[in-house]
Amino acid sequence: xxxxxxxxxxxxxxxxxxxxxxxxxxxxxxxxxxxxxxxxxxxxxxxxxxxxxxxxxxxxxxxxxxxxxxxxxxxxxxxxxxxxxxxxxxxxxxxxxxxxxxxxxxxxxxxxxxxxxxxxxxxxxxxxxxxxxxxxxxxxxxxxxxxxxxxxxxxxxxxxxxxxxxxxxxxxxxxxxxxxxxxxxxxxxxxxxxxxxxxxxxxxxxxxxxxxxxxxxxxxxxxxxxxxxxxxxxxxxxxxxxxxxxxxxxxx
Amino acid sequence: xxxxxxxxxxxxxxxxxxxxxxxxxxxxxxxxxxxxxxxxxxxxxxxxxxxxxxxxxxxxxxxxxxxxxxxxxxxxxxxxxxxxxxxxxxxxxxxxxxxxxxxxxxxxxxxxxxxxxxxxxxxxxxxxxxxxxxxxxxxxxxxxxxxxxxxxxxxxxxxxxxxxxxxxxxxxxxxxxxxxxxxxxxxxxxxxxxxxxxxxxxxxxxxxxxxxxxxxxxxxxxxxxxxxxxxxxxxxxxxxxxx
Numbered sequence: 001x002x003x004x005x006x007x008x009x010x011x012x013x014x015x016x017x018x019x020x021x022x023x024x025x026x027x028x029x030x031x032x033x034x035x036x037x038x039x040x041x042x043x044x045x046x047x048x049x050x051x052x053x054x055x056x057x058x059x060x061x062x063x064x065x066x067x068x069x070x071x072x073x074x075x076x077x078x079x080x081x082x083x084x085x086x087x088x089x090x091x092x093x094x095x096x097x098x099x100x101x102x103x104x105x106x107x108x109x110x111x112x113x114x115x116x117x118x119x120x121x122x123x124x125x126x127x128x129x130x131x132x133x134x135x136x137x138x139x140x141x142x143x144x145x146x147x148x149x150x151x152x153x154x155x156x157x158x159x160x161x162x163x164x165x166x167x168x169x170x171x172x173x174x175x176x177x178x179x180x181x182x183x184x185x186x187x188x189x190x191x192x193x194x195x196x197x198x199x200x201x202x203x204x205x206x207x208x209x210x211x212x213x214x215x216x217x218x219x220x221x222x223x224x225x226x227x228x229x230x231x232x233x234x235x236x237x238x239x240x241x242x243x244x245x246x247x248x249x250x251x252x
Numbered sequence: 253x254x255x256x257x258x259x260x261x262x263x264x265x266x267x268x269x270x271x272x273x274x275x276x277x278x279x280x281x282x283x284x285x286x287x288x289x290x291x292x293x294x295x296x297x298x299x300x301x302x303x304x305x306x307x308x309x310x311x312x313x314x315x316x317x318x319x320x321x322x323x324x325x326x327x328x329x330x331x332x333x334x335x336x337x338x339x340x341x342x343x344x345x346x347x348x349x350x351x352x353x354x355x356x357x358x359x360x361x362x363x364x365x366x367x368x369x370x371x372x373x374x375x376x377x378x379x380x381x382x383x384x385x386x387x388x389x390x391x392x393x394x395x396x397x398x399x400x401x402x403x404x405x406x407x408x409x410x411x412x413x414x415x416x417x418x419x420x421x422x423x424x425x426x427x428x429x430x431x432x433x434x435x436x437x438x439x440x441x442x443x444x445x446x447x448x449x450x451x452x453x454x455x456x457x458x459x460x461x462x463x464x465x466x467x468x469x470x471x472x473x474x475x476x477x478x479x480x481x482x483x484x485x486x487x488x489x490x491x492x493x494x495x
Contacts, residue, residue, distance in 0.1 A: 052324075052354050060328055062317050070315060072330040074350045074461070076388050084388050084425065086463040088330055088348040092309055121427040123382035123465040127332060127346040168344065168467040170380035172432040180426065208348050208465050210384045212425050 025049045025057045026079045026106055032063065032071060033100040039065035043075070043103070055080050068093035071101070081107040081193050082214040090127060090206040097201055098138050104147065104194035113218040114186035117179025118154055118195075120144040120211040124162045125170045128204030133164035133171075135207050136200045144175055146213045147194035153186055154178045160199070179214075189215055289316050289333045289345075290366040297325030297359045316347075324355030333367050343367060344469035345450065351464075353456045358394075361456070364405075366449035373442035374473045379404055379450075381414050381466035382432030387422035389459025395420045395430075396455045402433070404468045405449040406440050422460070430462075439473065 028049075031040035040063075043049070047061015055078050062072040070092060075085030083105050091097050120143070126133040137143055142155030157175040164171050178184055195213050291302050304318030312334050319328040331347030345367050353359050381402045387393025400413035414433040422428045450468050 048319075050354075058326075058352070058354060060319060060326070062330060070330060072317065072328070072348070074326075074328055074352060076461075082425070084386065086350050086384075086386065086461065088350075088463075088465070090330070090332070117425065119425075119427045121384040121429045123384070123432065123463075125346065125380065125382070125465045125467060127467065129344055129346075129467075129469055166378075166380070166434050166436060168346065168378050168380055168436075168469045169434045170382040170432045170465055170467065172382040172384070172429050174427075174429040177427075181423070206346070206348065206465065208463055210386045210427050210461070210463050212386070212388075212427060214425055 023051075023054075025051065026077065026108075028057070028059055028075070028077050028103070028105050030063075030073075030104070031102045032065070032069070034069045035097050037067075039063070040102075043073070047073075052076070053078075059085075069097070069099070073103075075103065077105050079106060079108040081105060081189075082212070083193060083195055084212040084214075086208060086210040087197075088206060088208040089201065091201045091203055094203050096134070096203055099197070099199055099201060100138075101197045102147070102194055104150075104192050106192050107189055107215070110191070111189040111215060111217045114148070114189050115179070115183035115216040115218055116146065116154060116186035116214070117177070117183045118144070118146045118156070118211070118213040119177035119180065120156050120175035120209060121173065122175060122207060122209040123170055123172050124164055125206045125208075126164045126166070126168055127206040129168050130204055131165070131167045132202065133169070133205035134200075134202040135162040135205075136160060138198050138200055141198055143197060143199050144209075144211060145196040145198070146178075147192070147196055148187055148189045148215065149191050150194075152196070154184070164205075175209075183214075183216060185218070186215060288368045289314060289331070290364075290368065291316070291318060291320075291329065291331075292364045292366075293320040293327050294362040295322065295325050295327075295359055297353075297355055298322040302327075324353070325359050325361070326352045326354065327361065327363055328352075329363075329365065331365055342469070342471045343369065343371070343448070344467060345448070346467040348463065348465045349452060350461065351452070351454065351456060352461045353458055356458055358455055358457050361452070361454050363452045364449050365451075366447050368447050371445045371448075371470065372472050373440065373445055375406065375440045375442060375445060375470045376473055377404060377406070377411050377438050377440055377468065377470045378436035379412065379466065379468040380432060380434040381464060383430040383462060383464035385420050385422055385428045385430060386461040386463070387424060387426055387457070387459065388461060389457065390424050391459075392457075393422040393424075393426075393460040394457045395422075395428075395460065395462055397453055398455075399453070401452065401454055402464070402466060403451045403453075405447075405451055406442060406445050406470075407447050411440050412438055418454075430464075440470075445470075
């Protein structure tokens with residue numbers, strides 16, 4: 001009887017794992033505003049998406065929707081949730097442009113409380129050989145903002161100013177981090193996480209950002225209580241087993 | 253606008269056009285063809301043909317966007333390349349390459365981005381590279397290079413090496429900035445050049461990603477004859493303006 005139960009549980013677990021593997025990609029989306037001109041959509045519609053693990057997807061693509069702006073990306077996401085990857089934007093116009101770029105991922109399941117960590121790093125390049133390139137914050141704000149349910153929960157690179165002063169030159173910048181090595185506490189997250197990039201970029205130049213935003217659930221108190229009870233229960237059982245073993249040893 | 257044969261700007265543009273005409277009437281490689289851009293990927297993950305789309309950005313510059321994927325390893329790029337200018341033997345390539353290893357083991361990658369044409373040497377080259385390494389695995393990630401990670405090549409010969417013997421480690425979900433390197437006014441003593449290229453050679457651990465932005469530009473060192481011709485043209489233009 002017991003073996004039949006084990007078999008049925010095993011079959012159920014196998015079926016669950018197979019169906020998990022076939023889960024469709026989450027609706028990971030982006031929006032790009034270039035000097036207020038908006039564009040964007042579902043990331044999967046502008047490239048490829050590959051499932052790399054039961055809950056992880058790799059998105060690659062490019063976008064030329066806003067006139068004079070070239071955008072390309074490669075992002076690994078997990079609705080469990082994290083968002084991490086790299087994008088490159090090139091301002092192909094003749095004037096400095098303000099960019100606001102959001103990458104947003106629906107979360108599943110919702111997090112009643114969260115632990116957050118994030119980081120950003122990048123490069124700025126004089127792509128047109130003019131001898132200079134400039135990347136700055138917009139009105140001194142964050143270049144990187146971690147979003148939870150469309151609200152900013154953490155920010156990096158406030159008052160940023162990165163510049164290149166040599167022809168065809170490149171500069172690298174480490175934009176800082178939060179929650180490394182110890183994650184910081186965050187809010188409950190019900191619908192989505194994301195990363196917002198907001199910056200001004202000089203004409204003819206390129207910027208590339210690699211970034212991470214991870215939200216880990218904090219176990220709810222009830223889960224902790226259940227965990228404690230399970231721990232106490234197994235300890236008690238271990239003690240009983242030991243007692244039985246002792247008795248058996250004494251008898252023999 | 254009425255045509256005034258003695259207007260300064262018109263005289264200047266006439267003499268410049270004459271000069272351009274003299275040079276362009278020779279070899280006809282002033283117009284850049286998209287076929288002049290090439291990408292090759294060699295990886296221990298396996299072998300397959302990259303996909304690449306080339307579209308014009310301006311009259312002389314083309315944007316190449318493409319990718320290569322095999323066995324969990326992938327490379328994607330967006331690269332702008334300017335055509336070889338027959339007047340000055342100038343050109344450049346500038347862009348971003350993202351390398352990703354989603355396979356279960358460390359992989360080697362060699363990516364070569366080339367531009368082809370005919371340039372009269374000697375050349376003066378300049379360029380730069382910068383990048384970052386991102387570990388998206390739950391173990392320690394690493395990026396290494398045996399020798400130069402980034403090289404600028406002229407007809408297969410090294411013009412410049414950067415990021416020699418790189419060794420970088422990253423904790424899970426950590427980004428490491430690889431820094432940047434810039435160079436300019438490096439003279440390449442070649443009489444002619446037909447292929448200029450950027451090469452990235454790197455080994456990356458499973459579940460990691462590296463992004464590199466780099467530029468490579470070249471310009472011919474003006475020959476004495478060309479300098480004399482430009483001087484004569486300038487004097488000719490000045491004389492016209494005086495009249």
